[in-house]
Amino acid sequence: MGKDEDDDDEEEKEEVAKAEAGDTGAKAAHEALFAENRYPSAGTCGTCHPKHYGEWSVSQHSYAQLSPVYLSLNNKINELANGSNGDFCLRCHNAVGANLGENSFVSNLERHPTSREGITCVVCHRINKAYNKVSGRLALVEGGLTEAVFGPKGNEELERVLDNSQDYKVVINPEEAGRKMHKVIKQFATLSDPVFCGACHDVTLFNGFRLEEAYSEYRTSPAAARGVTCQDCHMGKEQGVASGYEQGPGAVVGGVPTKPRKLTNHFFAGPDYSIIHPGIFPHNAEAQQLASLAEWLRFDVEAGWGTDEFEDNVPEGKVYPERWQAIDDRYDAREILNAQFKRLEWATQMRLELLRNGYVMGDIITDRADSGGIAFRVQVRNGTDGHNVPTGFTGERLVWLDVTVTDKTGAVVLRSGDRDPNGDLRDGHSAYVHAGVTPLDQNLFSLQSIFVTQNARGGEIEHVIPIPYPVTSLPRVLPSVRSLVFTGEPPTERNHKKGIEPLGERWAEYKIDGDELTGKGPYRADIKLISQPAPINLIVAMQSVGFDYGLTPRQAGDALIAGAQVLWQREIVFKVK
Incomplete structure (x- = not known):
């Protein structure tokens, strides 16, 4: 890069820094952006x-x-x-x-x-x-x-x-x-x-x-x-x-x-969704002109700022951040946010359209339903012929079956796909399962890939974040010292895929022994196929470096859970006397 380009970079950074440092910063930052x-x-x-x-x-x-x-x-x-x-x-x-x-x-x-x-x-x-x-x-x-x-x-x-x-x-x-x-x-x-x-x-x-x-x-x-x-x-x-x-x-x-x-449509739906302040995302020119990112983070959406219900009942002496002291500014912000919520809801529906086209809950087959027990299978199909589902960063992507079987009184006789108190599935990465507080979900059907690394003794171990640990040096991501033409993967780590190939299918199997039945039939199975972009254990694994915008790990995790979508839901009845 030449000296002139370096100077340009510095000038641009100074413009933005000056803009963000102003009383509101927003208008100047917006002008710097367009310049x-x-x-x-x-x-x-x-x-x-x-x-x-x-x-x-x-x-x-x-x-x-x-x-x-x-x-x-x-x-x-x-x-x-x-x-x-x-x-x-x-x-x-x-x-x-x-x-x-x-x-x-x-x-x-x-x-x-x-x-x-x-x-x-x-x-x-x-x-x-x-x-x-x-x-x-x-x-x-x-x-x-x-x-x-x-x-x-x-x-x-x-x-x-x-x-x-x-x-x-x-x-x-x-x-x-x-x-x-x-x-x-x-x-x-x-x-x-x-x-x-x-x-x-x-x-x-x-x-x-x-x-x-x-x-x-x-x-x-x-x-x-x-x-x-x-x-x-x-x-x-x-x-x-x-x-x-x-x-x-x-x-x-x-x-x-x-x-x-x-x-061409430039939305490009996928499994992710925003967990940040709606004043920052979606991108909005009016929002950028009204306040800087830092100022939007101090606008209390949940408290109802800028709504009649809140503003008509503000306690005397209420203190606001400097940018939001004027009631007109709070009302202007709320008007922008209402438009933002509509856009986010539209995005939610487009994401659901994509995921329902990609994941299909197919046949549900009852293999047994008598006093000796219940056995049934659920088919999950890849609805597309273009790539696997999930695809992309499959070690993050959660797509699973949530299954509850109850008797006629509502007593639960089988539960799979539920969450531990932390919000994770009861799989091998659940902290509660590791601690012995919550049992491992033996029936769990999940399409999330597993990252596996080679340990010091030559075996393999699962990791949430797959960084191999060498014996003789600090962990680093370095070019492989051997050809990968035949193996396709380095010997130190690999992605154990569990997804479904184009137009392929997988079957989830569930069995309830006769001695687990209550004798109060008929029994009902509520079956949901759910998508969430990342597990809570990933949030836990990253918490040492913190999260942008001042988010706490709990806030980030709660937002992920709140946005999870039920793609399909079916019910089946087992007429066991």
Whole structure:
């Protein structure tokens, strides 16, 4: 990096620091964001692309850097590996931050505003090379708003707009007054190819450990054989299935829509959801103008600030943080938050649509139901032919069956898939199971992968965070010293997958012995298939490094549990006399 670029970095950091240090900081920080001349923000792009911005702003891509779970996991891995993992996680979650040379460990409150946007517009549309499976080391093309962007179709429609610039009221000279826009769209067909997604959605660590394999799974799938792409299923009309695309203007420039074309959905539903303050996420230009991130964190949503019920009954002498002393500001904030809650609810429904398309509760078969006992099986199918379910970071992903069998009085005769007092399933990573306080769930059906590392004596042991511990040196993540062509995994650690292959199925089996029955039939089984993005034991494993935004481990865990979704629920009756 040259001296001029270093100076630019310092100037940008000073602008943001000054903005955040002001009385409210919000307006100045917002202006600094839009003045960005290396990596334009999504908010800037949203001026002409409101539909795409609206979808992206509440997406997992836009949450990728803001997630406190991700940030703490990055910090914990580096703590365990003595810093040797470096910025490995940052470069996919925050390519702008990686290109700016940001420290991967710092709070989001201290980052450049554009880097907080995670996988933002320029992360895909300022890429000009097909990187293939590089685990996210992506060099973004720098430039202000008027510089070239890259798209799958090229420049034809933009040329028409620029030829009619008086109608569209745009300028492409950065020094000229007016509504600025990019001067050219260079064709980059790779954007529509699954290999583009594979740059981040196939993650292999320095030592050859295959952490995520979504793209590799896709390459050998029936969907790939049929020519269906990642984009067809994840950017179409319906989340998770190839359902065609909407048609409409790709942009609205100066209030004038461009010609209709294929519109891709930029929401990209997945299993994660926000556990942070709704003033910070979803991304919202009005929220950013009203208050800084630090100020939003001091706005008490649960207490009801900005609602008539609260404001009409404020006790005398109530003290507020400086930014929220004015009642009008609290009402303005509440109006923004009400809009945020609606957007989060929309995202919840889109996530449910995706997960229900991916996971299907199939047949339930009763093998036995008499005085000698009850035996039944539950089928769980992969509803997609594009990749395994779960996919991606499968060591985090919880998808399990919650089963309760009761007699006619409501007495429980079988329980599986319930939580321990900490909020974990009663599996091998439950602290209560380890302590002997809660019994191991012998019937548990869970699709969560297991991370396994080699111990000092050559055997294997499960880990929540898979950092191998060598005998002769400090733990580090280093390149493998041997070829992995035949094994595909390093000898020190591996991912024991338990997911379901494309269009595959798994059967959960449950048995109740006759002496466990109460004799008060009929018996009913309530069966739920539930999804949660990460287990509570991961939160516990990371708590030594803390959580961004001042979250406590309990707050983070409670938010994860509260967001868990029931994908399917069925009931079956066993008529045992």
